[in-house]
Amino acid sequence: xxxxxxxxxxxxxxxDATLESVAExxxxxxxxxxxxxxxxxxxxxxxxxFGGKDGLLExxxxxxxxxxxxxxxxxxxxxCSAAERLMYIVEANFSVxxxxxxxxxTWLSFWAQSMHNQQLxxxxxxxSQRLYSNLLYSLKTLMPKEDARQAAKLSxxxxxxxxxxxxxxxxxxxxFKEAEHLAKQFIDNLIxxxxx
Numbered sequence: 001x002x003x004x005x006x007x008x009x010x011x012x013x014x015x016d017a018t019l020e021s022v023a024e025x026x027x028x029x030x031x032x033x034x035x036x037x038x039x040x041x042x043x044x045x046x047x048x049x050f051g052g053k054d055g056l057l058e059x060x061x062x063x064x065x066x067x068x069x070x071x072x073x074x075x076x077x078x079x080c081s082a083a084e085r086l087m088y089i090v091e092a093n094f095s096v097x098x099x100x101x102x103x104x105x106t107w108l109s110f111w112a113q114s115m116h117n118q119q120l121x122x123x124x125x126x127x128s129q130r131l132y133s134n135l136l137y138s139l140k141t142l143m144p145k146e147d148a149r150q151a152a153k154l155s156x157x158x159x160x161x162x163x164x165x166x167x168x169x170x171x172x173x174x175x176f177k178e179a180e181h182l183a184k185q186f187i188d189n190l191i192x193x194x195x196x
Contacts, residue, residue: 032047159183166178
């Protein structure tokens with residue numbers, strides 16, 4: 001009989017093992033066995049908790065998405081200006097968690113697979129919409145609504161593009177900091193240009 005209260009611990013072990021497996025083997029070579037072996041758990045527990053590999057992959061992506069959300073909320077919790085909130089959005093997307101090897105490789109695999117997997121595609125659309133709406137929320141207070149919509153689209157593209165370039169060039173922490181700085185500078189320039 002399983003111990004009471006072990007489910008959240010086991011779920012997290014499996015998510016962590018999935019991140020490690022995808023980072024080392026890639027998404028296609030990651031199997032239930034490679035995950036369960038890394039977690040030190042039986043392969044049957046994946047089906048028990050997640051319904052199979054696809055359910056575990058979805059839970060892993062949700063975990064990464066939740067980390068993004070939590071990082072942003074922690075930074076902006078004490079109240080901040082619209083411009084500060086925009087900078088916090090950038091910082092959340094370039095946080096240490098988002099630049100770890102296991103996270104970056106999982107994100108890349110997720111993006112590629114989201115074009116072929118309906119559920120992962122839905123999560124990608126949610127992720128894209130969340131970034132856009134977070135940016136738009138603050139930008140609307142700094143510029144006219146139509147300008148804010150365009151600025152939010154441009155800023156989201158810049159954040160994703162700079163993060164992707166940093167990952168693909170295997171940037172170190174300084175490289176990610178530079179990418180973060182460029183994204184912040186881009187948003188500052190958009191705000192300045194709207195006031196002209």
